[in-house]
Amino acid sequence: MNILEKITQNKTAFSKSERKVAEVILANPQTAIHSSIATLAKMSDVSEPTVNRFCRRLDTKGFPDFKLHLAQSLANGTPYVNRHVDENDGPDEYTNKIFESTMASLEVARQSLDVNIVNRVVDLLTQAQKISFFGLGASASVAHDALNKFFRFNVPVVYFEDVLMQRMSCMNSTTGDVVVLISHTGRTKSLVEVAQIARMNDATVVGITSEDSPLAQECTYVLSLEVPEDTDMYMPMASRIAQLTLIDVLATGFTLRRGNKFRENLKRVKDTLRGSRYEKRND
Amino acid sequence: MNILEKITQNKTAFSKSERKVAEVILANPQTAIHSSIATLAKMSDVSEPTVNRFCRRLDTKGFPDFKLHLAQSLANGTPYVNRHVDENDGPDEYTNKIFESTMASLEVARQSLDVNIVNRVVDLLTQAQKISFFGLGASASVAHDALNKFFRFNVPVVYFEDVLMQRMSCMNSTTGDVVVLISHTGRTKSLVEVAQIARMNDATVVGITSEDSPLAQECTYVLSLEVPEDTDMYMPMASRIAQLTLIDVLATGFTLRRGNKFRENLKRVKDTLRGSRYEKRND
């Protein structure tokens, strides 16, 4: 586990002096990894062995080993989630915190994803007669995005924002149709009902939602994305971002599965757009 | 830059002994970060100062500093490979590659962002009489998402997918209105025209687009997001994800600026949604 999160979590279990060390490190981890144990001890106003004991408590071999772990936590690509925006943050701070926690959520999401199901869903999609993407509220824009991506593939794809339209669309579905439902919590009543309707009409229902949710129970396949809950108010909805990335994964899997001829086709679609754009200067 | 790549690249510039060190490190970087300079020297069959000199040649302060860099390179699991999806990737591979490249793009985007402009745009938004979010194609879903987020803030916010509606809406704009235009390339003709119309009608135009693009030229403020271009076909549109994250940043800045009473209000909106959801079991 990320050692910065570990520090944050264990904070209560620390002794008074150890907590002082923790504060200093959390306040400025970048400085910490470039300091010697003596410097850090002075900054925390404790003795050197205390810093050493602090390191050991976090299951590291000692101070140098601790620094290694810390460096890894700070490395690009593995930011830590616990960077919560608070009231007094300036633009610089909240911008960085949001980007970092978004990246961290993506990492968590990736790990929670079951690749086998991804593969099976890609299979399904390539063979589908019709694909529908539905979501409500914040997830609506994700469905919207999916529409955009899959539309280029020249497959029959459908998206409605309106619940009634979603229901009607599902009423008319048949075997071979795939309905993809997107919901972070998986507790939105109307969406669960849409799932039921789709299933009753022999469509295959794929849920992009959290495991064990009411929605998940109604789905044929569940692509579960466990993203840290947006506990506090400022927390951006990282779930959407994870969902979008998953859509990218599905779209990519789709393209790969369809093979070469299909990809050429895709290129033609891209070229068609050119007319609506200003040319790029060749500089 | 990733230090492992750096070693690979500079390999030719190294001296004979230094190359020996390089080999040993590249062969087993994990071992390297947990060894002392003495151990590593013995493994490479060179003297300790040689290892030290090797570290310095790579622009590090010394051996411990080198280990820190190395640890960071090793942090995100897959160190020195360029992560592009290729034809022969299995589900496991392309899933990981997409997640990783998305995270990497976010990092790049964050660094390209000018915080001062973020701050000024947040200012603008908090004082706006009306906020419009417009985008076309893939960026439409980003605008859609922005609508969702800002709608909760109980401010007059507008979003149209249709170009004609966008134009009409801008025709009617006045001083105090803010129009946010989203486009990765900034070369979509109709959107550039929308920007011109908005400006002619005294609206402030904010562009979320790439610097120096035709669209950027027409904007009052440009939030430039330099995201690696989707050069190859499989590359997902990471730009959207960066745009969404930026929307999160703006929304967060907005909330912070509005202060406490506003946040309580926000909580009430959230509570209202509860009726439409299945309760979470308390387990």
Add this chain to the structure above:
DNA sequence: AAGAAAAATGTAATTTTTTGACATTTTTTG
């Protein structure tokens, strides 16, 4: 609330690790 036990912390010495100075070897170049 006093005193004993346990836990936490600091001091100082020891050990380990890293670095610097300089000698020796190897390589390069005219």
Add this chain to the structure above:
DNA sequence: CAAAAAATGTCAAAAAATTACATTTTTCTT
């Protein structure tokens, strides 16, 4: 082939981290 330059190693000094132990603080018992 010799002289200069570069590379490498040896050894000692310096820096850093760790250990052992003393002192202080906290906790628990009576």
